[in-house]
Amino acid sequence: MLSRGQSAPELASLNSGDPTASPIRKPDDVCCPMPGSPDPAAAGEQLPPPSQDHGQEGANPSQAIRPRDGAISEFLVSLLECPVCFGYMMPPIMQCARGHLICSSCRHKLSVCPVCRVSMSNIRNLAMEKVASKLIFPCKHSHCGCRIRLSYADKKNHEEDCEFRPYFCPYPDDKCVWQGPLKDVYQHLVSTHENVITMEGNDIIFLATNVNLEGALDWTMVQSCHGRHFLLSLEKIHLGEGCQQYFAACRMIGTMRDAAEFVYNISLEANNRTLRWQSKPRSIRESFVSFTNADFLVLNKSTVELFSEEGNLALNVVIRKAQEAGES
Ligand SMILES: [Zn+2]
Ligand SMILES: [Zn+2]
Ligand SMILES: [Zn+2]
Ligand SMILES: [Zn+2]
16 A cells, blocks of 8 residues: 655555554563583583582672683683573572582472482582672673673673664564564564555654554554664554554664664644654663553544544654753
8 A cells, every 4th residue: 555765744554454453562582592502511520519608709790800811711601501591600500419500590490400310409609609700701692693791790781682682573563473683673674564664864754544443553664864763653552442542652673772872752733733742762672561551652532633634643753862852
């Protein structure tokens, strides 16, 4: 029905006929096993007996150092690969009665040691916890291309927002199962979802046509400006008999850190009325339990009627850098 490259007033994306168009799926993390398999038995046998007398002193991650001998560092890091999930073990590091190490999340799922089959103990290996606090580890998305190495204190935060962590398709229709690196999200959207229209410029009109059509509907477009891509969407949701709400959102095809650098405005103007909304875009990475409790512009049916003309709602979307907008 619509194609890319149309003039602004004609641009609208209408995905009708889907009575179940619904909230964006929560982008749960994708479990990526670490490459390479350690030799668990060898790893366990290398360990010193657990120390019972020291606490966590000396484990200040801010003092993490990179041992001068890279080979020793790599060897120590390899000793900290969990034999079950192949992730790196971070404190608390548990061990069996014979000294085989296991990460704490795998420990909770097992009653016997995966290496020697003796009963698992609740003994921590404080010596290896101290070793872990001094090492730097590869990001868990290293097999997807991330080259960053970090102390365990910084690792989790980075991995949450790592640009190499696979992204789910952000199209507001949870039927698409695509996932891939951030750099491929835009191409996937425009090549796979033919309803998605693209538009260049930081000040555009996002025209949603036939907003009064019955059923749950969504309108989607990609706005490209400042060298980045932003996903605009208007969702119409039925909350019950005669009760409809519209959610207008701007999400960035970027990491949460990237998204924090921008501010967007949505304004509606019609029939001598003006409505303005300003917020920061969300990253497509962020998980939304549902549209109904997210930080978006929410319009009820009568507001939409006031601002729509001949069944079309024109949203003027302006995206600026937060610094230029006087925000931090
Ligand atoms: Zn594990
Ligand atoms: Zn064991
Ligand atoms: Zn990373
Ligand atoms: Zn998709």
